[in-house]
Amino acid sequence: MTDPSALQVENLHLDLGGRRVLTGVELSVDRGELVGLIGPNGAGKTTLMRAVLGLLRPVDGRILVGGRAAKAGRTGIGYVPQRHEFAWDFPISVEGTVMTGRTGGLRLGRRPGEEDWRAVADALDRVRMSELRTRPVGELSGGQRQRVLVARALAGQPSVLLLDEPFTGLDMPTVELLTDLFVSLAREGHAVLMTTHDIAGALHSCDRLALLNRWVVASGCPDELRDDEVWMRAFGVSQTNPLLKIVKAA
Amino acid sequence: MSIVEFFTDLFNPDLAFLAKALAIAVMASIVCGVIGCYVVLRGMAFIGDAVAHAVFPGLAVAFVISGNLIVGGTVAGVVTAILVAAFSQNRRLKEDSIIGIFFVAAFALGIVIISQAPGYAGSLQQFLFGSITGIPDSDLIIVALMGLVVLGIAFGLHKEFVAVTLDREMARALGLKVFWLDLTLYVLVTLAVVISVQTIGNILVLALLITPAATARLLSDRLGVMMTLAPVIGAVGAFLGLYISWTWDTPTGGTIVLVLTAIFLFAWLFAPRHGVVARRRRGGPASAREADSADTEITHTPSPVGPARETI
Numbered sequence: 001m002t003d004p005s006a007l008q009v010e011n012l013h014l015d016l017g018g019r020r021v022l023t024g025v026e027l028s029v030d031r032g033e034l035v036g037l038i039g040p041n042g043a044g045k046t047t048l049m050r051a052v053l054g055l056l057r058p059v060d061g062r063i064l065v066g067g068r069a070a071k072a073g074r075t076g077i078g079y080v081p082q083r084h085e086f087a088w089d090f091p092i093s094v095e096g097t098v099m100t101g102r103t104g105g106l107r108l109g110r111r112p113g114e115e116d117w118r119a120v121a122d123a124l125d126r127v128r129m130s131e132l133r134t135r136p137v138g139e140l141s142g143g144q145r146q147r148v149l150v151a152r153a154l155a156g157q158p159s160v161l162l163l164d165e166p167f168t169g170l171d172m173p174t175v176e177l178l179t180d181l182f183v184s185l186a187r188e189g190h191a192v193l194m195t196t197h198d199i200a201g202a203l204h205s206c207d208r209l210a211l212l213n214r215w216v217v218a219s220g221c222p223d224e225l226r227d228d229e230v231w232m233r234a235f236g237v238s239q240t241n242p243l244l245k246i247v248k249a250a
Numbered sequence: 251m252s253i254v255e256f257f258t259d260l261f262n263p264d265l266a267f268l269a270k271a272l273a274i275a276v277m278a279s280i281v282c283g284v285i286g287c288y289v290v291l292r293g294m295a296f297i298g299d300a301v302a303h304a305v306f307p308g309l310a311v312a313f314v315i316s317g318n319l320i321v322g323g324t325v326a327g328v329v330t331a332i333l334v335a336a337f338s339q340n341r342r343l344k345e346d347s348i349i350g351i352f353f354v355a356a357f358a359l360g361i362v363i364i365s366q367a368p369g370y371a372g373s374l375q376q377f378l379f380g381s382i383t384g385i386p387d388s389d390l391i392i393v394a395l396m397g398l399v400v401l402g403i404a405f406g407l408h409k410e411f412v413a414v415t416l417d418r419e420m421a422r423a424l425g426l427k428v429f430w431l432d433l434t435l436y437v438l439v440t441l442a443v444v445i446s447v448q449t450i451g452n453i454l455v456l457a458l459l460i461t462p463a464a465t466a467r468l469l470s471d472r473l474g475v476m477m478t479l480a481p482v483i484g485a486v487g488a489f490l491g492l493y494i495s496w497t498w499d500t501p502t503g504g505t506i507v508l509v510l511t512a513i514f515l516f517a518w519l520f521a522p523r524h525g526v527v528a529r530r531r532r533g534g535p536a537s538a539r540e541a542d543s544a545d546t547e548i549t550h551t552p553s554p555v556g557p558a559r560e561t562i
Contacts, residue, residue, distance in 0.1 A: 074425070087415055090415060091291070
């Protein structure tokens, strides 16, 4: 393919608080792909996402987003952080929140224009939150909050979408709605990278998985990851762990 | 004293200081009301307190060398804010400890400096608790200009302040200079404090910053409404406080604070949606919808210095 990957991580080494957290990470996500980033706690999943956002400086290696080095403030990446990162007690409406994903980083003093409001309306439409657009975010349920964060990321009309544990604490119908949304966003040409602990769900809906534990232990489409060995290595679990049954069953 | 007599006194040329005090108190509460909204929403009341105390050595130096109090206070407050920001880069100590060290140190320095001035006890009391007499005409203009500058900067950076408060990580990812925005906000808090210190005093000024904004938060779920209500509440509190203190000869700063606290308690009880009475009427301590979201969600509760800890 002549087109460079939307997101390309090459030989990434990264330290956090004096400790090596990521070693030689290789990962790419193409447009049209939904890639699941899977690994135990402390494997470096969120760290990898923060590096892609340009918030952490690698010791070695490089990260290319749309062919250009990752840097904070670069448009083209939509980020959905874990839900507790957001100040839900802030007095702001749903549409106001989604607008911050668009105008937050723009020039000082710039006010939202017609085009911005259209992007916000489209984003809310995608996550089916249009009816609640004037509601204060503090009054939303967990699932609605997650959808607002996704809409905020979409409002910037990114080509790469990073989702950090979007399903944690959500009920089945919401997980299904969001999964369908992420799959269709990928089909429309977004490059979607998602961390998750829902391994069965990821095996089912992702085009490819990357098993991360400080480095990418294994990656490939779900069918290529049937070997118990790689899961045992990635998660550091024994042969009798129920995780392996989930992998087999999916 | 009736309100009519109060107005008569306000326009009495022999009591010109009263009108000046009212003008300054109202201007200060408007500025503090707006800036206080950021302080309340970010949960940085402790930083407001710190800055208020840190202003003191600057006032003391200005007093001893007969310089301008506003300039002195501004310099000291800004220097302390920068020191806190710089020292907090050391990750071993949390920011609230750094603040605890520097604001008490600044206050101690102020006391040592002001004790060098002859007959300092009286002026000390004036600094700590405020005074409505002896405000020079020039201060009216300085307070008005500084107030406009503070409000202008807040208006210009409003979008950025909101983004940083909502989600620091996202703000960084969008390319905002979070550290500089924090520092700017500290400086704005400092300036709001400095222009309020004269009438209301060094210790009580925190109430002007926090109480109207907290009251407004109880009354509205919309930031725009909250930022309009807070300065109005502050200004009403300043007017009523001055009126009561003039009538019954009570200390002005303390009276203004008590009036604002009474307004806050009233809102806490009777606010249309979030007041105690309204909640009781809906049944239970929280509305059904709030309970619904609470069981699936760990609500974000900023620690007293929460948002700033990471940056600095």
